[in-house]
Amino acid sequence: MSRAGLPAEGPGSHPLRLVAVTHGAPSAANxxxxxxxxxxxxxxxxxxxxxxSFVDASNADVAAALAADAEADAVIVPLVLSAGFHVRTGLSLGLDRIGGGAQLAAELGPDDRIVAVLAERLGALGLADDDAVLLAAAGSNDPRAVRECFETARRLGQRLGRPVTVGFIAAAIPRLPDAIEMIREVHPGSRVVVGPYLLAPGTFYDAATGAGGDLIADPLLLPDRPAPRELVELVLERYADVDADRWERA
Structure with a gap:
């Protein structure tokens, strides 16, 4: 666990804590x-x-993995773009088992600030007018998470002024290689430009890179660049939404 910042106290002398949680077995770059x-x-x-807190997605005991961080009055902010099983089930049940005052914030997306960063990443590739844009999402068994990915594609399409297709790396359809093949059939001769709807480099980004597109943009976060301000604001807003609600009920 990496910790930064200084402890402080809020109303009623309760400590203010923000615990950002990400899941999986991250690479060094991730x-x-x-x-x-x-x-x-x-x-x-x-x-x-x-x-x-990096919570191993293969760890069945999410509660035990969070126990050291989910102290009273902590707000758990899941660093995920769409809330599938790990947020709605794993983290929620884990916090219920721990008990106490820890609360779970909403997932990061869909949000226009994420769309702005996606558009910037794609713009850095030099999009041509006849390029076909495809949003590559991790995928989920949760229908709501899948719908959230399609909503992000819709917003991105509005921002770019062109249609954006969705392809999933795992767990949902259309699968990314199938979506790329479909675009090539419908728009022969157009470049397929992939915009990864992924927070950081890692296994899913590697899979998207090898899926057959002509170009792929960078993920939202990079190990050698400052985090986009839009994402910093978004994390703090998710925290603030929970914190404000908590003090209203106190």
């Missing part, structure tokens, strides 16, 4: 990219005690 985001959040709000 870990560094995510830590850059959390460090930026801590720098933006030095009054908060900000920490990060």
């Amino acid at each position: 870990r560094e990219a995510v830590i850059r985001l959390v460090d930026a959040v801590a720098s933006e709000r030095p009054d908060l005690d900000v920490s990060i």
Whole structure:
């Protein structure tokens, strides 16, 4: 666990804590990219005690994995773009088992600030008018998470002024290689430009890179660049939504 920021106290002398949680077995590049985001959040709000917890997605006992971080009055902010099983079931049940005052914030997406970063990443590739854009999402067995990915594609299409197709790397259809093949059949001769709807480099990004597109943009976070301000603001907003609601009920 990497911790940044200073502890502070809010109303009623309760400590303010933001625990950013990400799941999976991160590569070095993935870990560094995510830590850059959390460090930026801590720098933006030095009054908060900000920490990060990497929860292994294969760990069946999510509660035990969170126990060290989910202290009373902590707000758990899941660093996920769409809330599938790991957020709606794994983290929620884990916090219920722990008990206490820890609360779970909403997932990061869909959100226009994410769309802005996606558009910037795609723009860096130099999109041509006849390029076909495809949003590559991780995928989920949760229908709501799948719908959220299609909503992000719709918003991105509006921002770019062109249709955006969705392809899933796992767990949902259309699968990314199938979506690329479909685009080639419908738009022969057009470049297929992939915009990864992925927070950071890692296994899913590697899979998207090898799926057969002509170009692929960078993920939202990179290990060698500062975290986009839009994402820093988004994490803090998810925290603030829970924190404000908590004090209203107190």
